[in-house]
Amino acid sequence: MTPVSFAYDGAYNVYDDGKTVGCTAKCSCGMGSYSYYTAYFVDACPACGGNLYFEQGAYSGPAYTSPEGLWACSWCDRDYCAQCGKIHSGEGYWLYASDPPIFDEPVKEEKEEPTHKKVNVKILGKEHTITIENKYAKALVE
Secondary structure, three states: OOOOOOOOOOOEEEEEOOOEEEEEEOOOOOOOOOOOEEEEEEOOOOOOOOOEEEEOOOOOOOOOOOOOOEEEEOOOOOEEEOOOOEEOOOOOOEOOEOOOOOOOOOOOOOOOOOOEEEEEEEEOOEEEEEEEEHHHHHHHHO
């Protein structure tokens, strides 16, 4: 009896920001390696200019897609390998490679130091509160 493997072959880390698409996937077209590789592409079909979306599923049935995952065009429905970007139909189209997205770190708000300080002083025997620049406040407090 031949053992059956139930290993997951699908893609992960799927990314789509409307400008760039990408994921970590195995080759679904036969041109690349059947090991995981991360690739990013411009979010545009080279055949018609339509936007790409990620698709994954069984080879059979009504969806007839790819268990490894693929990029499909929302306009012309052409399918591209998620790993290398080659079109599945053999028409010669390839997705345009893109640099990985740069994820900005959250901006840390810098707390502004006050420029002035309120100081209590005695002037001619009376208590007064005055506001002066920090550089002069140190001299009065010390």
